[in-house]
Amino acid sequence: MSLDYVKFTPGFDTFMPKEYRDMVEHGPFGKKTTVSQMGSFKEILEEHPMCAGCAMTLFIRLAIVAFPNPEDTITVGTAGCGRLAISQAAIPFVYGNYGDQNGVASGLSRGLRIRFGDKPKDVVVMAGDGGTADIGFQQVLHSWFRKERFTTIMLDNEVYGNTGGQESGMTSRGAVLKMAPLGKEFEKMDMVAMAKIAGCAYIATVVPNNPRRVESCIKKAVLIAREVGPTYIQAYTSCNIEYAIPTDQVMADAKTVEDDRYKFAEYVSEDAKAYLAERYGYKEFIQKPVAAVTKA
Ligand SMILES: Cc1ncc(C[n+]2csc(CCOP(=O)(O)OP(=O)(O)O)c2C)c(N)n1
Ligand code: SF4
Numbered sequence: 001m002s003l004d005y006v007k008f009t010p011g012f013d014t015f016m017p018k019e020y021r022d023m024v025e026h027g028p029f030g031k032k033t034t035v036s037q038m039g040s041f042k043e044i045l046e047e048h049p050m051c052a053g054c055a056m057t058l059f060i061r062l063a064i065v066a067f068p069n070p071e072d073t074i075t076v077g078t079a080g081c082g083r084l085a086i087s088q089a090a091i092p093f094v095y096g097n098y099g100d101q102n103g104v105a106s107g108l109s110r111g112l113r114i115r116f117g118d119k120p121k122d123v124v125v126m127a128g129d130g131g132t133a134d135i136g137f138q139q140v141l142h143s144w145f146r147k148e149r150f151t152t153i154m155l156d157n158e159v160y161g162n163t164g165g166q167e168s169g170m171t172s173r174g175a176v177l178k179m180a181p182l183g184k185e186f187e188k189m190d191m192v193a194m195a196k197i198a199g200c201a202y203i204a205t206v207v208p209n210n211p212r213r214v215e216s217c218i219k220k221a222v223l224i225a226r227e228v229g230p231t232y233i234q235a236y237t238s239c240n241i242e243y244a245i246p247t248d249q250v251m252a253d254a255k256t257v258e259d260d261r262y263k264f265a266e267y268v269s270e271d272a273k274a275y276l277a278e279r280y281g282y283k284e285f286i287q288k289p290v291a292a293v294t295k296a
Helices: 018-026 055-066 082-086 101-116 129-135 137-145 191-197 211-227 247-261 270-280
Strands: 073-077 093-095 122-128 151-156 202-206 231-236 265-268
Touching: 055 082, 055 122, 055 151, 055 211, 055 231, 055 247, 073 082, 073 101, 082 093, 082 122, 093 101, 101 122, 101 137, 122 129, 122 211, 129 137, 129 151, 137 151, 137 191, 151 211, 191 202, 191 231, 202 211, 211 231, 211 265, 211 270, 231 247, 265 270
Parallel strands: 073 093, 073 122, 122 151, 151 231, 202 231
Antiparallel strands: 202 265
């Protein structure tokens, strides 16, 4: 895991498939590519088997473009739709049992720190709302309380999409789904509040409509997790199949949901602000000098 792992092995370069060649020659490894440049470089995730128009796929694609050091990043996932795309990306992906992702990521992140010392190796979990808030809930919460330094991203499509439409803890109250025909009885879980109580150093809620915002959140979350503490991003990534959203209205739906109940919100701890300012030059977090108090 470094720039070396994407180089051609001497003697084999002429035999490598075109896709691989493109990735080495025109991929984002070792460069500072941004979402604004999408279309001008070979992306780490391009082809995938997700449903046409799936907003989750767009979000995953944006998230991967936003990784600050993709050549030094390992993604961790679990059962659910998202892994179908993440596993097609040209960076390492670890797949645990359903719900194990934050336990796996804890061990991986600790091991990488022992093995590579100061050289950052970023661990990013991406899992569905069922994997994060239901089946993996205990491991997610414990990784946060233990201050494990990696990023957790919930791909919140508010349903078990991969298994055909069961309600999850993140489904809104009253929502009717194929396998919840009477409507969900309980409120959507407040995972953001839980992340705050558990001591996450950075928390954000986003929708995929604003690629630059997604990029900014992912970058901050990954950088903060390197040294300060756990970080959490909750992304509304609608399931157009289970919620019957016509594919040409997926983005309009995301905008409506954002305005209605999924507003962009960001929490950055004081330690994380100082770290981003000092280490990475984030101007918005540079402390302004306190004006001197003069006695009359
Ligand atoms: C231990 C275990 N239980 C159940 C399953 C079946 N299963 C696979 S994906 C899934 C639901 C995924 O829902 P979510 O995590 O919300 O992700 P989505 O598919 O909606 O992205 C379930 C129940 C499994 N693979 N392993
Ligand atoms: S079932 Fe839903 S979440 Fe899964 S790939 Fe299809 S649209 Fe996306």
